[in-house]
Amino acid sequence: MTTRPTTPLLDTVHSPADLRRMSDGDLRRLADEVRAETISAVSETGGHLGAGLGVVELTVALHAVFDTPRDRLIWDVSHQTYPHKILTGRRDRIRTLRQKDGLSGFTKRTESVYDAFGAAHSSTSISAALGFAVARDLGGRPEDAALGDAIAVIGDGAISAGMAYEAMNNAGHLGKRLIVILNDNEMSIAPPVGAMSSYLSRLYSEAPFQELKAVAKGAVGFLPPPFQEGARRAKEMLKSLTVGGTLFEELGFSYIGPIDGHDMDQILPILRTVKDRATGPILIHAITRKGKGYAPAEEAADRGHGVSKFDVVTGAQKKAKSNAPAYTKVFAKGLLAEAAADDRVVAVTAAMPDGTGLNLFAERHPDRCFDVGIAEQHGVTFAAGLAAGGMKPFAAIYSTFLQRGYDQIVHDVAIQRLPVRFAIDRAGLVGADGATHAGAFDTAFLANLPGFVVMAASDEAELMHMVATAAAHDDGPIAFRYPRGEGRGVELPERGTPLEIGRGRIVQEGSKVALLSFGARLAEVEQASEALAARGITPTVADARFAKPLDRDLILDLAARHEVLITVEEGAIGGFGSHVAQLLAEEGVFDSGLRFRSMVLPDIFIDQASPRDMYTVAGLNAEDIEAKVLDTLGLDRIERSA
Template sequence: MLEKIDSPADLKGLDRDELDLLAREIRDVLVVTCSRNGGHLAPNLGVVELTLALHRVFDAPADKIVWDVSHQTYVHKLLTGRRDRFSTLRQGGGISGFAMRAESPYDAFGAGHASTSVSAALGMAIARDRRGGSERVVAILGDGALTGGLAYEALNNAGQLQSNLIVVLNDNEMSIAPNVGSIASYLSVLRSKPLVNYAREKAKDVLHHLPFGGTARKAIASAEVAAVRFVAPAEKTAIIFEELGFRYLGPFDGHNLETVEAALRAAAGIEGPVLVHVRTVKGKGYEPAERDARTFHGCGAFDIENGKLEIKEGARPTFSDAFARGLIDLAERDERVIAITAAMPDGTKLSAFARRFPNRYFDVGIAEAHAVCFAAGAAAAGLRPVCAIYSTFLQRAYDQIVHDVAVQGLPVIFALDRAGVVGDDGPTHMGLYDIAYLRTLPNFTILAPRCEEEMAPMLAFALECEGPVAIRYPRGSTSGRDVDPPAPIERGKSELLREGSGVAVFALGNSVDVAMDAYRLLESGEYGDLRAALPTIYSARFVAPLDREALVACARSHELLITLEEHSLAGGFGSAVLEALADAGVSLPIERIGVGETFLQADSQAHQRRAVGLDARSLARRIAARLVGATAS
C-alpha cells in the first residue's frame, strides 16, 4: 500500500482497511530503517495515525503543517514524496531526520529544537491574514515541547491575536525521558477526567447501534468529538487553554484514525485558535520501543528481533560517561554540588547521579533558560550547581548566561556535552558556537579536556573557581591511543605534549587526538624523513584564560603555528589565538583548522571531520607540505 502513496493526495480515497494496512506498513518501514540507520524511532511510531489524519484532512503544502522539534516527521516524509529515499535517512547526502525547508515544500518550517512550532505557525497565520489567504495553519506540539517556555509565550500571543490557528497537542507523557513539572501533571488529569470519558463512551455506545459501515463509524467519531466539546468546558478540564484564548477539544485517542480526523475537521471549522489534545503511545506497534521508549527515543542501530542495540566491541567510555563518574565523585566530597538538566538525563548521563543523589538532581524539562537562571539562584544561595546541557541547546539560554550568571560572577559550572560535530543529527544539533558566544564574557573560564581521564580533574578545578566555568566536550570518545597521562590542571596553562621545531600545533580538547595521530604519521616516515623536524604539540586546555605566555614563546621560536578545534572558525579558539598574538605584537604565519562558514549536514562524525580537515592525515599532509614541500597522498 505504501508504494502507491506518492503524495498526500493519494491518501484521500483510501478506505478503513487500506488505511489500517498502510499504518502497519509504515511502522514496518520505520522499524527496519531505524534498525539500520538509528534515529528517533519511538516518537515516530507514536504519530502514524495522527500524521495520516493530518494529511487526509488538510491539503499540504497549501495548508501549512508545522512540526515541533520535527524529529517526529519520518511518517510525514514517507507520505510526501520521499519514500524512495527514506533508506538514506540521517546519512551523508540523504534526507534529514528533521524537517528542512530546502528538502521539500511540504516541510513548512525547519526545526530541531523544542517548543518553536506555535510561534512559527502563528507568524504564518498572521502573514496569511494580511494577504487575505484562506489556508489552514497547524502546529503539532508535543513529545515534551509543552515543557518549554517558548510554547507558552506563543500560546499566550495566539490567544490574544485570535487568528485562525490549530494546535495539536500530541500527548505521549514523555519528551525524551518522562515529562516533568506541573503541566505534565495537569495533562495527566485531563487524560483521566471521568465526566469527559463518560461523555465520550456514552456517545460511542449509542451510535454503535447505527447500521455498520463507513457512515456509522464517521458518525461515531463526530459524536465523540461533539460530546467532549460539550462537556469539557463544564468540567473546566481545559481551563488553562481556554483562559489563554483557545477553544479546547479533547483528549482523544491519537491512534483512532477516524476520531482524530473528526477532531481535526471540527477544529478546522472553528473561528480563532483551537487546541486539539490527542493521546498517543510512544513506540506504538513495536514492543521493545513501547516497553522502553526512553532508549528508542533516539537510538543507534539495533537488532529488530530482540530490540538490542548494537554495541561495538572494545568501545571506550565516552566523555559523557567520564563526566557522570567525575560529578558523582565530586558530589560525594562536597554536599553543595547539585546537578541540573533540561530533559536530557540519559543523553548527559545524569541518570546515575539522579539515582545516587535524588534530592540533589533537578530535571527542569525542556527549559534551558530556566535551568540557567535556576542554577544562578542556587549559586547565589551557596550551592555549586552543575548544568549539564548540550552545547547546541545552551544557545537558548544566552541572556541568562550573561545577565544572571556572568554579570554577577556566580559560580555555575556548565558541562557542555556534544560540543563539536555531532554526526547524523545535522546542522540544528552541531555544538560549534559555544566558544564564540562565551569567550566574549569577562571572567568566564572555558576548558576542554583532551581525553576522558582529564574530565574529573577539570571538574574538580571548576569547583574551586569563584566565577562561572564551562567545560566543553564532544559526543563519543577519543581513540585511546594518546597514552600520556594528563598533567595537573593549572589555571590558564596549556600542556606541552611533544616538543619539536618548525611547526607548532595548539589543539583544543579532543582535537589533541588528531594532532597526536598526525605526529605519529609524520614520525613513521610515511611523509618523508621528518624526524629532525617533527612538530611541537600543545594541548591548549583553556580557551579563557588563554595561555598567552606559551603562545608568544612558541610563536617566537617556530615558523608556523596551527590551531585545531572542533568549533566554528569565526570567534573560536583560533580567533582567540590570533587576537592574543596581535595584542602581543608577534607576527608569524598562522593556519586555523576548524569549521568554516557552513552549516554541516548530517553525516558520520568521521566524514564531517574529514570535510573540514580535522583528521590526522589531512593535518599530517599539511605539516609535511609546509616542512619539506611534500605532496603525499
C-alpha cells in the same frame, strides 16, 4: 537480510493527495502499513523510532484531511516525522535517513515542500505556525496567495517550555485561525517533569473517557452532528472541558480533548470538523503512546527514542562495542567523585538526564539533581540562583541546547560573576543529527564574556581533571566542553585533580612547527605529527586546555621558538584561535615573521554524516592538519609526496 513488510496500500501513495481519495477504512489500514515501513526503515538506519511510531495515525489523518503542502504542517522538534517523510514522496529514500547525502532526521525546508518549517530543537512550532497564519492573512508573497491552514504538532515535553506559552499568549491575543495538535504521550526523551506534566495528566485521569460531561464555552459547536447527538463515539472521546480546557481557554484557545490519538474513528471526524468550522485558535489534545505498535519500543525505558540499527523481530540493537568509556559517563564519574567529597555539589539538566549522564548522579543523589524540563533559559538562571545561594551547581547541557539560554548566561551568570559550572556535552560535530545538533559555537560565545573560564578536554582523563577544576573554582563562571562518543581509552583517576587556571601543557617537544590543540582534536594532531615525523618534520605538540584565560606564557614561547604556529579546534571562527591571534597581534609577534594559521570549523552548516566524514568536510582530520603544515611551510607537491 532484512525482510521488508508487505504494503499494498502504501505502494499506491506517491503524495498526500493519494490519501484524500481513500476511505476511512483504507486510511486505518494505511496507518498500519506506515508503521511497519517505519520500523523496517529505522532497523536499517537507526534513528528516532518511538516518536514516529506514536504519531502514525495522526500523520495519516492530518495529510488525509488537510491540503498539504498548501496547508502548512509544522512539526515541533520533528524527530517524529519519518512517517510524514514516507507519505510525502520520500519513501524511496527513507533508508538513507541520517546518512551522508541522505534524508535529514528532522524536517528541512530544502528537502521538501512538505517540510514547511525546519526544526530539531523544541517548542518552536506554535510560534512558526502563528507566523504562517499572519502571513496568510496579510497576503504574504504573491505566490503564497493561496496559503491555507497552519497546523502545529507539539508534544507534551515541548509544551513545557516558555516559548510555547509566549506563542499561545500571542495567538490568543491575535485571534487568528490556527490549529495546534498537542501530542501528549506522557514522555519526551525522558519522563516529563513539572507542573505542566501534572496538569496534562489530570486532564485524562480525573474522569474516564467513557464519561461525557457538559461541554464548555461553545466548544460543542466544533463537534460533528453525531457527536452532538450523543453518539457512543463522543462518550469515548470527550471528557469535561469545563475542567480540562481551562488553561488553554484562558490563553484564548478553544480546546477539544483529550482524544485517543490512535483511534482514526475519533481523529478523522474531529479534524474534518475543525477544518470546516474553526475560526480562531484551537487546540486538539490527543493522547498517544510513544513506540506504539512495536513491543520492544513500547517496553523500553525511553520508548525507543533513539536507537541504533536493530533486529526487527527481537528489537536487539546492533551497537559497536568499545573498550573506551563514553565521555558522558566519564563526566558522570567525575561529578560523582566531587559530590561525594562536597555536599554542596548539585546538578541541573534540561530534560536530558540520560544524555548528559546525570541519571547516574540522580540515582546516587536524588535530592541534589534537578531536571527542569525543556527549559534551558530557566535552567541557567535556576543554576545562577543555586550559586548565589551557596551551592556548587553543574549545569549539564548539550552545546547546541546551551545556545537557547545565552541571554541568561550573559545577564544572570556572567555579569554577576556567579560560579555556575557549565558541563558542555556534544562539543564539535556529532554525526547523524547533523547541523542542528553540532556543538560549534559555545567556545566563541562564552570566551568573549568577561570573567568566564573556558576549558576543553583533550581526552577522558583531562575531563576528570576539568570536573575537579570546576568544582574547586568559586571565582565566577566556568565551562568545560567535551565531545560525543567514546574517549581514547586512557587510564582514569578515581578523582580528578584541579588544574591551574589558564595553564596548558606540552605533549611533545619538536622544532620549526608548533601545533597547539584546544579540545578533542588532539588525537588527530598527534596522528598528523606522526605522519610529519616520517617526512623529517617533528612538530611541537601542545594541549591548550584553556581558551580563556589563555596560557600567554605557553603561546608566546611557542611563537618565539617556532617558524610556524597552528591552532586546531573543533569550533567555529571566533573561538580559541581568534583569541590566540589577538594575543599575538597585541604582542607584536607577527612582526617577527611568525607564520600563524588557525584551523576551525568552516563557515557553513555541515549536513549529517558520520563524524569522520563531517570532519573531512570541515578539514579537521589528521591528513588535513598534515596538509596545513606542509602548505604553511611552502613545500611543493614533490616535496610533500616524497
